[in-house]
Amino acid sequence: MEFEAVIGLExxxxxxxxxxxxxxxxxxxxxxxxxxxxxxCLWFPGAGPxxxxxxxxKAALLCLGLGAELQPRSAFDQKVYYYPDLPKGYQLSQAHLxxxxxxxxxxxxxxxxxxxxxxxxxxxxxxxxxxxxxMEGRLPxxxxxFNRAGVPLVEIVTEPDFRSPYQAMEFLKExxxxxxxxxxxxxxxxxxxxxVDANISIRPKGSDQMNxxxxxxxxxxxxxxxxxxxxxxxxxxxxxxxxxxxVLHTRLWDPDKKVTSPxxxxxxxxxxxxxxxxxxxxxxEWIEKMRSRLxxxxxxxxxxxxxxxxxxxxxxxxxxSDSEVAGYFEGLIGEGVPxxxxxxxxxxxxxxxVKERKQELGTSPVxxxxxxxxxxxxxxxxxxxxxxxxxLIQLFNGNETPEEIIKARGFKQVSDPNALDSLIDxxxxxxxxxxxxxxxxxxxxxxxxxxxxxxxxxGKANPKIIREMLTRKLGSISN
Amino acid sequence: MDxxxxxxxxxxAAAKSGELKGxxxxxxxxxxxxxxxxxxxxxxxxxxxxLEDATIVQKLRQAGAEMPGSSRMSExxxxxxxxxxxxxxRQKITDAELVLDLMGExxxxxxxxxxxxxKPSYGIISQFGLIGLIPSMECCGxxxxxxxxxxxxxxxxxxPDERDFSVPEEKTRDFSLSQIDPQKTTIGIIKEAKKDLxxxxxxxxxxxxxxxxxxxxxxxxxxxxxxxxxxxVHNMVGSVEASSCAGRYDSVRYGQRAPGAKNWNEMYLxxxxxxxxxxxxxxxxxxxxxxxxxxEEFEDACRIRARLVSKMxxxxxxxxxxxxxxxxxxxxxxxxxxxxxxxxxALTTFANVSGQPxxxxxxxxxxxHAGFQLAGPxxxxxxxxTxxxxxxxxxxxGR
Numbered sequence: 001m002e003f004e005a006v007i008g009l010e011x012x013x014x015x016x017x018x019x020x021x022x023x024x025x026x027x028x029x030x031x032x033x034x035x036x037x038x039x040x041c042l043w044f045p046g047a048g049p050x051x052x053x054x055x056x057x058k059a060a061l062l063c064l065g066l067g068a069e070l071q072p073r074s075a076f077d078q079k080v081y082y083y084p085d086l087p088k089g090y091q092l093s094q095a096h097l098x099x100x101x102x103x104x105x106x107x108x109x110x111x112x113x114x115x116x117x118x119x120x121x122x123x124x125x126x127x128x129x130x131x132x133x134x135m136e137g138r139l140p141x142x143x144x145x146f147n148r149a150g151v152p153l154v155e156i157v158t159e160p161d162f163r164s165p166y167q168a169m170e171f172l173k174e175x176x177x178x179x180x181x182x183x184x185x186x187x188x189x190x191x192x193x194x195x196v197d198a199n200i201s202i203r204p205k206g207s208d209q210m211n212x213x214x215x216x217x218x219x220x221x222x223x224x225x226x227x228x229x230x231x232x233x234x235x236x237x238x239x240x241x242x243x244x245x246x247v248l249h250t251r252l253w254d255p256d257k258k259v260t261s262p263x264x265x266x267x268x269x270x271x272x273x274x275x276x277x278x279x280x281x282x283x284x285e286w287i288e289k290m291r292s293r294l295x296x297x298x299x300x301x302x303x304x305x306x307x308x309x310x311x312x313x314x315x316x317x318x319x320x321s322d323s324e325v326a327g328y329f330e331g332l333i334g335e336g337v338p339x340x341x342x343x344x345x346x347x348x349x350x351x352x353x354v355k356e357r358k359q360e361l362g363t364s365p366v367x368x369x370x371x372x373x374x375x376x377x378x379x380x381x382x383x384x385x386x387x388x389x390x391x392l393i394q395l396f397n398g399n400e401t402p403e404e405i406i407k408a409r410g411f412k413q414v415s416d417p418n419a420l421d422s423l424i425d426x427x428x429x430x431x432x433x434x435x436x437x438x439x440x441x442x443x444x445x446x447x448x449x450x451x452x453x454x455x456x457x458x459g460k461a462n463p464k465i466i467r468e469m470l471t472r473k474l475g476s477i478s479n
Numbered sequence: 480m481d482x483x484x485x486x487x488x489x490x491x492a493a494a495k496s497g498e499l500k501g502x503x504x505x506x507x508x509x510x511x512x513x514x515x516x517x518x519x520x521x522x523x524x525x526x527x528x529x530l531e532d533a534t535i536v537q538k539l540r541q542a543g544a545e546m547p548g549s550s551r552m553s554e555x556x557x558x559x560x561x562x563x564x565x566x567x568x569r570q571k572i573t574d575a576e577l578v579l580d581l582m583g584e585x586x587x588x589x590x591x592x593x594x595x596x597x598k599p600s601y602g603i604i605s606q607f608g609l610i611g612l613i614p615s616m617e618c619c620g621x622x623x624x625x626x627x628x629x630x631x632x633x634x635x636x637x638x639p640d641e642r643d644f645s646v647p648e649e650k651t652r653d654f655s656l657s658q659i660d661p662q663k664t665t666i667g668i669i670k671e672a673k674k675d676l677x678x679x680x681x682x683x684x685x686x687x688x689x690x691x692x693x694x695x696x697x698x699x700x701x702x703x704x705x706x707x708x709x710x711x712v713h714n715m716v717g718s719v720e721a722s723s724c725a726g727r728y729d730s731v732r733y734g735q736r737a738p739g740a741k742n743w744n745e746m747y748l749x750x751x752x753x754x755x756x757x758x759x760x761x762x763x764x765x766x767x768x769x770x771x772x773x774x775e776e777f778e779d780a781c782r783i784r785a786r787l788v789s790k791m792x793x794x795x796x797x798x799x800x801x802x803x804x805x806x807x808x809x810x811x812x813x814x815x816x817x818x819x820x821x822x823x824x825a826l827t828t829f830a831n832v833s834g835q836p837x838x839x840x841x842x843x844x845x846x847x848h849a850g851f852q853l854a855g856p857x858x859x860x861x862x863x864x865t866x867x868x869x870x871x872x873x874x875x876x877g878r
Contacts, residue, residue, distance in 0.1 A: 039530055043727045045519065046511045046533060046608040050644050078723045080770055084747070089726020142743055270770040272777070275615035275720055278644050 001241070003202040005233045006210065007162035011175065013154050013185045014127070014193040015058045021126045021152035022049035022092065022277075029130070033145040041150035043088035048276050051076075055124065055152035056280065058184040059099055060290045062154055063122050065182035065297060066175070068103030070287050075279045076124075077271040084144055085128045093125035095271035099154070099280070105178065106299060107170040117161035117171050127151035154184075160199065160210070165226035165233075172196060172222045177298055181323045189221050196225050200232045202240065215250045216260050228253040232260055301326055309339035318347060324362045325351070331368030337375045345375055349392060357396060366395045374402040386459055387411040415462040417469060420453070423461070424469055427452045428477075438474050446470065483563045483572070486516050487548040497543020499635060502628065504539055505573040507564065508549040509556050510619070511608035512536050519610040520552040520561070523725075523754035527733035533608025534643065535577070535619060535636040542635045547573060554759045555612040555725065557581050558820045565592030568622050575623035575632055581613050582713060582820075583827020585620030586839040590805045590850050593841040595867065597621045597629055600857050601834030602647065605640035612724050613717045614645075616831035626868045630654055633860065654861045659869045661695035666853075667798025668698060671706035672826060676804060684804045687848035691802070694873055701797050703790060708783055709829040714821055715769060715780040716832075722766025730754035758816045765817070784832055791833045795856040800866060803829075803852045805839060827852070836860045838867045843874045 017027050023040035039047040063070055075097045078090035103119035129149040133142050156175070162168045176187040176194065187194045201213040216232055219225045231253075236246055251260035296304075298320045305316035305326075319329045325346070332342040350371060354364050374395065378388045383406060394405045406412055414420060427449060428435055434452075437445040446467070453466045485508050494500050506512070509519035511529035518524040532540070539546065551563040556579045564584060567573045569592035578585040580598040589596025598620045611617045619636065623629045634654040639646050668688070673681050691698055730736070730750040737749035755763065769777040794801065806826040821828075830837040835857045841850040855863040 044530060045517065045524060045527060045610040045727075046529065048607055048643055048645075050642065080723060080726065082726065082747075084743070087727055087729070090723050270774055272719055272723060272770055272774075273781070275613075276645065 002205040003233070003237045003240070004163055004205045005229070006160045006201045006203060006213075007164075007168055007229060008160035008199045008213075009156075009158045009162070009168060009171065010197040010199070011156040011158075011172070012195040012197075013062070013156065013179060013187055015055055015062075015152040015154060016183070016185050016193075017052060017054045017058055017152050019052055019054065020150035021052055021055045021124070022150055025150065027151055029148045029151060031147055033132075033143070033147060035147065037146045037149070042146055049092065051277055051280070052152065057290065059122075059124050059152070059154045060282070060287070061182045061294060062179055062184040063100035063103065064287075064291055064294050065178050065184070066103045066105060066119060066122070066156070068100035068119055068122055070100050070282055070290075071097065072283075073097060073279060073281055074099045074123075076274040076277040078274045079125075079269060079271050081269045083128075084142065085131050085149075087129070090274075091126060091128060092274060092277065093155075093271070094123035096273065097279075098123035105171055105174045107167060107174055109170070110164060110166045115161075115167065117167065118159040120157045120159050122154055122156050125153050125155060127153050160201075165229040168198065168229055169222050169226040172225060176222075177321045181295055181298055181321075183295070189219070189225075192220070198225060198229050198232075200229055200236070201246065202233060202236045212246045212248050214246060214248070216253055217250060217263070218252045218254075220255070224253060224255055227255075227258060228260055231258065235260065295323060298323075298326075305329075309333065309343075311339060311343055315343050315347075319343065324360070328361050328368055332372050332375065335369060335372030335376070337372050338379050341375050341379050345371075345378075345388075349389065353392065353396065364396075365399070366392070370395055370402060377402065377406070381413060381415055381462055381464070382406075383411050383413045384459075384461075384463060387413065410458075410460065412460065413462045414457055414460045415465050417465065420457070420461060420466060420469060423456050424453055424466065424473060427456055428473065435474065435477060439477070446474070449474075483550055483566045483570075484547075485518075485549045485551045488515070488546055491545045491547055493545060494540075494543030497541065498631060499539065500543035502544050502575065502631075503547050503573045504544045504632065505547055505567050505576040506536070506549050507552040507556065507576075507578055509552060509579055509610040510536060510549070510577060511610070512546065512549075515549065517610065520554040520556065521728065521734075521754065521759070522756075523728035523730040523734040523751075524610075525734055529608070531608065534605035534640045536608065538636050539632075544632075544635075550576065552578075553584075554756050555610070555721075556584065556617075557612055557721070557759060557762065558824070559584055559587060559591075560758060560816075560820075562588065564588035565594060565596070565622050568592055568594045568624060571624070574625070575621055575628050577632075578620050578622060579609060579611065579617050580620035580831065581611075581617045582717070582824045582831055585622050586805065586827050586837060586852060587824065589622050589839045589841065592622070593850075594622055594624045595626060595629060595841065596839040597633070597864070598830055598837045599633060599637065599860050600836045602645060603637045603652065603858070603860065605636075605638075605643040605646050607640055607642040612721045613831070614720060614724060616713065616717055616720070616834075618831075618834075626864055626871060630656070630861075630864050633864070637860075652858075652861070654864075656868070657862055657865050659862075659865055661691075661869075662697075664800070664866075665697045665699055665798045666691055667701040667794060667801045669703045669706055669794075669801060669803060670700050671703050672803045674707070675825065676806070680804070680806075683848045684851070687842065687846065687851055688802055690843075690870060690873065694870070698802075699798055701794055701801075703794065705783075705787060705790065706829070707825075709787060709832050710821055710825050712780050712784045712787060713828040713832050714765075715777060716784060718762050718766035719769050719777050720766070722763045722770060725755075725759075725763055728754065758820070761815065761817050787829075788833050791829070791835065792856065799855070800859075800863065801854040803854065805849055805852055830854060833857070836863050838863050840867055840870060 023038050025036045025038050076092045077095040079093045080090045098121040100122045104116045106116045109115050127148050130145045179185050179187045198216045199213045201211040203209050203211050216228045219228050250263045252263045253260050301320035302316040305311045320326050377383050391405050434445045508517050511533040513531050517529040553560045553562045564578045565588035568576050586596040604619050621629050639648045734754045737753050740746035740749050837852050837854045839852050842848045
């Protein structure tokens, strides 16, 4: 029997807020253990939660960025469970009245089709403390670090709309791009600021039944999510074919062995309304205010780049996904660089060069203004591409302007036919064999000759003009 | 006297100025004062000393009040078992006492001590630093022999608090004395609140409110058919909230760790089990039962709560205030301590469910009744205290 997978994702995203969700403690989990704590996040007797306005705003922006509808009324519940990582006995989470409902993200699936996996809802919740199990000699000890307790999170719960690991991975990449562009989170699976659980079940292909699902956790990269889902699909398919039942439980992904293994029965404790945190009522005016703070989203920006600057869809997607890159690109356009030149040089030269130097585009010494003046000279044929690449390296090393570098190093391109004419004649008389080859119809001889002229010019000749002049001269020789 | 005090403050500061200068205010050890033992009546917190002052304590200190210490209380303030609330006020050792009202404790304690007891409206007093158990129902109550003292204290401790978002940001409330015109004031008697009184008790209650008639108030019977559901709703919702709320008291850090556990998990379980008394434990287990097993019934109770609150609001169009017996004196013959406690508080829980203010007034000297409760609409605290003052003034021969 052929099976298809039904996959839903639960994505925890840590909000980039300076403080925790219900107190003023710094939101810095990597500090020395237990330094960022207070009576509220340690849940001392008499302490009560105060919802951070910043966390609410960042969460709301994230919802709007993902096309979700903010609910006029949402509230916190107590998710009850008893474990030392949660000394108050419940986690504050929005189980009954989530912050937003709906939403979705467009992706291109493996067949090149556009799909829009739907988001069921997005809710806010606090993180719990971190347990560290160690050995003290031969004695096992368990330590609790409360720096993480109360760190603001949102959980994005999707509909079971994915049919393959590929689709889930594309969704996560796109989600990361969009959340980063609204500035609510750094969304890094590697650093734990984005954590993904996948719910996977299988069914006979073409059926619409929903079978028992298995939850898989502990993937720390988008690739691992794909691998874990793929593993789980084949594991379940084999089990069903062997006549075994799939039972509801949680499995952990082991990235080294590339397998999932059972962890525990899936937990589902009660969620009761929290009587301490006031109900959150969002007015239409407030929601509009948040919407006005939303930056242009990548998809909309890509569409605009195609329309406004005549880029291809692929180029536009490449330049619009990162708001820093997009901003840089628009900076170049604003300086008068032709869009095609800007796209090409940004993608193939500047971005790799910045990465190689472990810099950020926004803070690199190659500002849009400096890079633009280089590219404009290139576009006007004042220098050639080789020279431009040399100048770019110099732009990283100092603060001279491109003009100064070109002047100092004599990079200015020679396009004057009179100056080139004698150079070409010299090369033609020095290379009779190549001239003969060209006459016998060997096209690559032309490239060789162009190279010789370039060399003779010290790299400064304009290759376009050389080609024209050479073709003309060689034509007259062979005739 | 030590049978009353749980903790005596060794250095009571006598303030030179302030609205409450010279006033002695006793608290209970579920109200945080930095450095004071704050066990909230529970072995789970037997070694806990508060880290900072509750907001109301800060305000009392700033207003010049003296804080002689804390009185013995029931476990987490639920019910009056082992509680000495009201006794120090009765003996005039203190001018007033602050007691959390979870289901009517300060009102029944006041009845026991024959002093006045007040439960303010929900949401006007900061809960920061109060070790509660039923957050949506409880409120800091005030006991005193003197209604002016009560009003001064309320004025001091009420108001928004940046540390407690459940108190709305709003302009300072007016707690000053207003005028009461008996001819224009209707006082409602809820028919169903008398239902469980014996004929004798009913006769005594009706005679107790003769005072109002004599003073010219308009007395009127009103009907609230679902009144008895207040206690049931309080019991269900209260136990669920308490179960969550007490989740943090594991007795591991501030109580006593149970010895002989095989691993940390067992140590937690055993310590927690040993921490709570049987009465509170039965309440928490009941709450956990509704959380884990009968969640729909808890949701029903929440819906009924909303209905009761709106019906109570409608009653305010029929009467300006309500007068109710305090009950509690008769033995209910209930089989469990929990059921018995709820029977004892059957006529006080309504205000915790609805959040409205209630003032208990003791009988006039020589009168045979048990006193009565006066209730007003939410946020009518000042007018309610004015009405109480009017009655007390009449008793002393004033107009």
